[in-house]
Amino acid sequence: MKRNPHRTQNIAFFFLLLATLLIVVPVGLIVVIIIQKGFPAINWQFLSDMPRQGMRAGGIFPAIVGTIYLVAGAIIFALPIGLLAAIYLSEYSRDNPLNRIIKLAIVNLAGVPSVVYGLFGLALFVIFFKFGASILSGSLTLGIMILPIVITTSREALESVPQSFREVSLSLGASKWQTIRHIVLPNAIPGILTGTILGLGRAAGETAPILFTVAAFYLPQLPKSIFDQAMALPYHLYVISTQVPNVDEKIRYGTAFVLLALVLFMNLMAIIIRTKFRKKKKW
Amino acid sequence: MRKFKEFIIEKLILVCGIASIFFVVLIFLFLLKEGLAVFNIVGPFNFLFGKSWYPISDPPQLGILPLILGSLLVTLGAAIISIPIGVGCAIYIAEVAPLKIKEILKAGIELLAAIPSVVLGFIGMVTLVPIVKNVFHLPTGLTALSGSIMLAFMAMPTIVSIAEDALYSIPKTYKEGALALGATHWQTIWRVMLPAASSGILAAIMLGIGRVIGETMAVMMITGNAAVIPNSILAPVRTLTATIAAEMGEAVVGSEHYFALFAIGIVLFVISFAINVTADLFLHKKQ
Amino acid sequence: MVTFDIKKLNVWFDSTQALKSVTMQILPNEILSIIGPSNSGKTTFLRMLNRLNDLNTRFKMNGDVLFDGQDIRKVDVELLRRKVGMVFALPLPLPLSIFDNVAYGMKMAGVNNRKRLAQVVENALKQAYLWEEVKDRMGESAFKLSGGQQQRLCIARTLAVEPEVILFDEPCSGLDPISTAKIEDAMVKLKEKYTIVLVTNNVKQAARVGDRTAFFLNGELIELDKTEKIFTVPQDNRTDGYIRGKFG
Numbered sequence: 001m002k003r004n005p006h007r008t009q010n011i012a013f014f015f016l017l018l019a020t021l022l023i024v025v026p027v028g029l030i031v032v033i034i035i036q037k038g039f040p041a042i043n044w045q046f047l048s049d050m051p052r053q054g055m056r057a058g059g060i061f062p063a064i065v066g067t068i069y070l071v072a073g074a075i076i077f078a079l080p081i082g083l084l085a086a087i088y089l090s091e092y093s094r095d096n097p098l099n100r101i102i103k104l105a106i107v108n109l110a111g112v113p114s115v116v117y118g119l120f121g122l123a124l125f126v127i128f129f130k131f132g133a134s135i136l137s138g139s140l141t142l143g144i145m146i147l148p149i150v151i152t153t154s155r156e157a158l159e160s161v162p163q164s165f166r167e168v169s170l171s172l173g174a175s176k177w178q179t180i181r182h183i184v185l186p187n188a189i190p191g192i193l194t195g196t197i198l199g200l201g202r203a204a205g206e207t208a209p210i211l212f213t214v215a216a217f218y219l220p221q222l223p224k225s226i227f228d229q230a231m232a233l234p235y236h237l238y239v240i241s242t243q244v245p246n247v248d249e250k251i252r253y254g255t256a257f258v259l260l261a262l263v264l265f266m267n268l269m270a271i272i273i274r275t276k277f278r279k280k281k282k283w
Numbered sequence: 284m285r286k287f288k289e290f291i292i293e294k295l296i297l298v299c300g301i302a303s304i305f306f307v308v309l310i311f312l313f314l315l316k317e318g319l320a321v322f323n324i325v326g327p328f329n330f331l332f333g334k335s336w337y338p339i340s341d342p343p344q345l346g347i348l349p350l351i352l353g354s355l356l357v358t359l360g361a362a363i364i365s366i367p368i369g370v371g372c373a374i375y376i377a378e379v380a381p382l383k384i385k386e387i388l389k390a391g392i393e394l395l396a397a398i399p400s401v402v403l404g405f406i407g408m409v410t411l412v413p414i415v416k417n418v419f420h421l422p423t424g425l426t427a428l429s430g431s432i433m434l435a436f437m438a439m440p441t442i443v444s445i446a447e448d449a450l451y452s453i454p455k456t457y458k459e460g461a462l463a464l465g466a467t468h469w470q471t472i473w474r475v476m477l478p479a480a481s482s483g484i485l486a487a488i489m490l491g492i493g494r495v496i497g498e499t500m501a502v503m504m505i506t507g508n509a510a511v512i513p514n515s516i517l518a519p520v521r522t523l524t525a526t527i528a529a530e531m532g533e534a535v536v537g538s539e540h541y542f543a544l545f546a547i548g549i550v551l552f553v554i555s556f557a558i559n560v561t562a563d564l565f566l567h568k569k570q
Numbered sequence: 571m572v573t574f575d576i577k578k579l580n581v582w583f584d585s586t587q588a589l590k591s592v593t594m595q596i597l598p599n600e601i602l603s604i605i606g607p608s609n610s611g612k613t614t615f616l617r618m619l620n621r622l623n624d625l626n627t628r629f630k631m632n633g634d635v636l637f638d639g640q641d642i643r644k645v646d647v648e649l650l651r652r653k654v655g656m657v658f659a660l661p662l663p664l665p666l667s668i669f670d671n672v673a674y675g676m677k678m679a680g681v682n683n684r685k686r687l688a689q690v691v692e693n694a695l696k697q698a699y700l701w702e703e704v705k706d707r708m709g710e711s712a713f714k715l716s717g718g719q720q721q722r723l724c725i726a727r728t729l730a731v732e733p734e735v736i737l738f739d740e741p742c743s744g745l746d747p748i749s750t751a752k753i754e755d756a757m758v759k760l761k762e763k764y765t766i767v768l769v770t771n772n773v774k775q776a777a778r779v780g781d782r783t784a785f786f787l788n789g790e791l792i793e794l795d796k797t798e799k800i801f802t803v804p805q806d807n808r809t810d811g812y813i814r815g816k817f818g
Contacts, residue, residue: 005467005469005470006467008467008469008470009467009468009469009470012469012472012473013375013379013469015371016371016372016374016375016379017375017379018371019367019368019369019370019371019372019375020371020372020375020376020380020388022368022372023368023369023372023391023392023395023436023439023443024388024391026436027391027394027395027398027436028391030398030402030403030406031394033406033410034402034406080299081299081302082299084295084296084298084299084300085296085299085300085302085303087296087299087300088296088297088299088300088301089300091296092293092296092297092300093300094627095627098301101304102300102301102303102304103563104559104560104563105303105304105306105307106303107559107560107562107563108307108555108556108559108560109303109306109307110559111490111493111497111555111556111558111559112307112310112497112552112555113496113497113498113499113524113551113552113555114400114497114498114499115497115499115524115527115528115548115551116310116314116497116527116548116551116552116555117310118527118528118531119314119317119527119531119544119545119548120309120310120313120314120548122531123313123314123316123317123545124309124313127536128313144306147302147303147306148303151303164658164660164662165662165664165665166625167622167625167658167662168658168662168664168724169664169674169678170622170625170651171620171622171651171655171656171658171728172651172652172655172674172675172678172727172728172731173648173649173651173652173675173678173679173731174648174674174675174678175285175286175289175648175678176289176293177289177292177293178289178678182674182678183664183665186665187665201397204399205397205398205399205400205401205402206399206400207399207400207401207499207500208499208500208524208528211528211531211532212531212532234399234401234402234500235401237401237402237405238401238404238405238500238504241404241405241408241504242408242503242504249409252405252409256402256405256406259399259401259402260398260399260402263397263398263399264394264397264398267393267394267397271390271393285680
């Protein structure tokens, strides 16, 4: 009997749908479980209190603060360099071997395992520059790690500004930099913002790069300077789930919830900015 | 005056433009600087293929074969799970799903990509590990299999989004041509679209696998961390990444152990470099 | 005295030759129309005059282009572009307010005095016959104007930097007949003060406004002469064929 192509198609599409569900349903479950079990643990005290009794009680305030410091430090480092690098790629580079090598370097930078960033940060910032395990070392390590995200998204944003705007500006006697500064950059800001926020989200969630460069196991106080160690949410979650026995499940889920909420909130912001901008694009 | 200012800015832009190259080289140099010393103690061959990893015994035994095999086993498992599901999902999103659902699915995939690996590790610990333990009647659910399943979820967003891009960027004429000849939609996908997108899909798979090999926190939390040569996918294993993450905290700076962990970093760096360069070649082939 | 003196100009984009040994002069205070089918090198020629081709990484040239006696490759490019303004094929306002669009070139040249800027903007808009329509909405986005208004805004923007030459690259290609007529009126008026080079696909437009007309074909200058001669007694039968609509 001849195979019926339409039946084959139905079977094939069924499996494709199945594959999709196999991804989407667990993702949904993960989020639902963490919200369901983590949300009840959230209260003002949990968010604003120091951890106590070897992290078996109290809150996660220093971990939240530490993560904010780290993320802020990372973006202070990565945004200027990343943005200028994106400007170089989009406005200055020509189609030559150097350009190819830069793009390949960015791809590789994005692909370096996060724990290798940790090693690098340890060797360069902690030991070589003698910053010690500190917010500074951790921020710089995270900053280099998110550089490819900032560069790639900013570059896309810059390149999406129509070439004709550049021609018009130049034809009016503006210099190349004036054209970038007054025409290209202002119109690329939403895209750059999206990239920045995505970078922030990534930096907030990473654990391996901060393991040896900044993270403090248990430090129930706030850092006083950028040369202090600090707690951080992802590392704290790792510690209380694997290194400290008998931690109340509520604290674990609560920490996971705060971390996930923080990261997803940033990603959601990025998506919203992107779609809003697409809708009201002027050209 | 303005010209001078612009001259400075443009030089600064150039410097930042090549900063990525600088950082890649810097990372590699510092790994070498701290890691190469291990080869004074153990030859490269014995380091890579030595069967025992006892870094703090006296004398230390620094063979990373168990760790390499651990990484390979977990990666292989994750690849077997994530490739068919990931590519299938990419085809579904690119070709089958209605427009509205497509957007939702894409957002869902982005969501998965955004979940920090430590959160996935935590969820794996509290949900997946007990299931694996009970289903296979094991003494512990912290096994290579658990790691593979969790890592598959970390590879899927990469595979789906890049493969979907590859399918999307096939010229419409290919598809219309096949459909005009009377092929069903599925025949068109199977015989025309997939072959046309093959290099992009291959790149997607490679980058997904690259993500898996480099993944650290989730594997460290759920694979059991036994640094022995694995004999089964249901046994605990220890990966290259987890070894660094778990042991660097205790290694004394400048000790053999410290050098050895950096040497593992070199191995990881070289693997990820090779994967990314090859995938990049595949991605540019189609253009 | 000549404004532009072009000698044996060859232009390539990679290996494709876009202009072939073009030699011609552009005279002060004339409207020179350039006609020819698409891909004949008209726009490439026009973009030579303000060095906009430099933006294309595949661009190569030899020969000479002299502007007021100076090699354009040796003068400051920003100064050249201020003296040789350009109006593009489609209305291309910058994503700024109406006022800022017109003031843009002056601001970039370093003029910050608000009174002076306001004066220049008003004058430029008046010369482009747009002032009355926009004087009460200078702060609005330029994208809110109609297509014809946008194109006149672009002319005003070019005038505001006080150029010697204005290049028009098919300025009416997207416009209705009434807007086209307004722009043609403006051009004829402008020729008293400026030299105008007009690239157009519309042969009748060239006949209406051009003092002299040049016919380009496949990158070559076929013929350049007084407009009425080109349209009545062309020397080359390819010119004749084109203006009679036999090809292109």
